[in-house]
Amino acid sequence: MYKKKIPVNLDCGLHLFMEVIQGKWKIALIWCIHSGIKRPGELQRKISKASRRLLDNQLSELVNHGILTKITYEERPLKVEYELTSLGKSLIPAIEYTAQWGEDHREELEKLIQS
Template sequence: MYERKIIPNLNCGLDLIGEVLYGKWKIRLLWFIEQGHKRPSELQRKIPDASRRVLNIQLKELEDHELVMKKIYPVVPPKVEYSLTDFGKSLIPVISALGHWGDQHQDRLRRVILKRIPG
């Protein structure tokens, strides 16, 4: 497991939110869990570009940051479900606002992102 060697700068809200949400798939994971996709296999289907290992790592980090909780059912094979904590639910309006902004500016964002990709 990765062990951080440099103490993060946590002096303002943006530093804090960056530390908690840093990770390519975390915002999507929170959104999809809120939408009712709670099983790891469902989340994997919603984010096929992410490996199962990376999704598990990011789900564990979200759990460590108290944004999601993991419930393991005592059945064979094991059944696992994730749900948002109240703390995690408080992020959904922020994520929704970011998505809305992205939708409003999608043509421009797509253009500037693709401009940086060689090809």
């Protein structure tokens, strides 16, 4: 796996949040799994802009960061599902809170960021 060269800055709670949440499609993945879309194929169909490889990569990181659990059912064909851990579930209100801030200020932010 890719190793960061710069040591992670862990001296601030917000940095921990950012560390876990940063990475393309991670929030989308967490949100989909929270909404009950749990299988890799379903997630790929929902987030069709991302490649399967990238999604698998992000899913593994979220597993390593203790946000998701990967469940493999020993059947043929093999069935894989992802679930939020209790740590992952605790992220939901924080995501909702910040998303609400973005929504509340969407109009002014879109103007400022695009310009």
